[in-house]
Amino acid sequence: MEIVLNKILAQIQHQEDKLSSQMMQMPEEAYQMTLFLKEMICEIKSQILRDGFANEQQEINFFKNIKPNILGKLIYYNKLFRIETTCPVSNGKIHQSYYENLLKSLKSEYKESICNEDFYRYYRAGRTDRDHSYFRLGQINYHDGLKSVVFEIDLSFSTYFDNKIAHIVANELLYTYVLTKINPEENPDTILQNLDANKDISWTNSQNALIELIYALYASNSIAYGKVGIRKLALIFQVLFRTPLNDIHHSFHRMKTRSGSRTAFLDQLKASLEEYMDKDL
Helix, strand or coil: CCCCHHHHHHHHHHHHHHHHHCCCCHHHHHHHHHHHHHHHHHHHHHHHHHHCCCCHHHHHHHHHHHHHHHHHHHHHHHHHHHHHHHCCCCCHHHHHHHHHHHHHHHHHHHHHHHCCCHHHHHHHCCCCCCHHHHCCCCCCCHHHCCCHHHHCCCCCCCCCHHHHHHHHHHHHHHHHHHHHHHCHHHCHHHHHHHCCCCCCCCCCCCHHHHHHHHHHHHHCCCCHHHCCCHHHHHHHHHHHHCCCCCCHHHHHHHHHCCCCCCCHHHHHHHHHHHHHHHHCC
8 A cells, every 4th residue: 555745745734724724723723733633644544554565665655754744743733732722821921931941841852852862863864774674563673772652652553763753843843833932023923913014915826835936046045145044035925925834844845755846836937937928929
């Protein structure tokens, strides 16, 4: 059985866009995404347990790329729901202190449980030489001194290390979210709510298309000779088009692993411009 990463990510993005367009409060949006992702992963688990994998590479790809992205988002939205429903106030010093303490906890968890592990360096380096032992069922080596969570997971649907990647994904998403709460002046939602100008200028293509355009401009040093950072550049476009963008770094990472063209929107732009030019001939 083959589960395609791009299709899964497109489904998640579609649901995120759908909920975002309904202008829900963040706790409700996080709750709805948690339900959606939980159902998705349960359905996929049933398929995997029923059909298995066609070959070793398919199995490795699932546990290294596909499942961690779904589970990582699920962990993220579940934590987001808990964070937002326990926040004591909506603004002021207590509000600021609440998110600053969360950021400290995330940094502490990163230092103590993530960055010092050999597996984290393996994953970040993009290595593949140990994939056959990290991302295949039944390959756990207890001599490695693994954390006790290994006894709590379902070993018919986890290699243990897919869970570790999922937590890395979730932590990175949470880190970005908490930063925007601590620095509200850099929070696109806050800016968009308070901006009266350019109300009629909106981005009418997908979020991924805009992110692809932003990265293309950034990579080509087309704005301010490349001196503007990617986060600031993304913020400018979000304000200009009144369009919040969710986790542009993660979206860009997904673009790099697309099947077919990795620059689908830029290809479309080129084709559209050439067609428009031909009309004047």
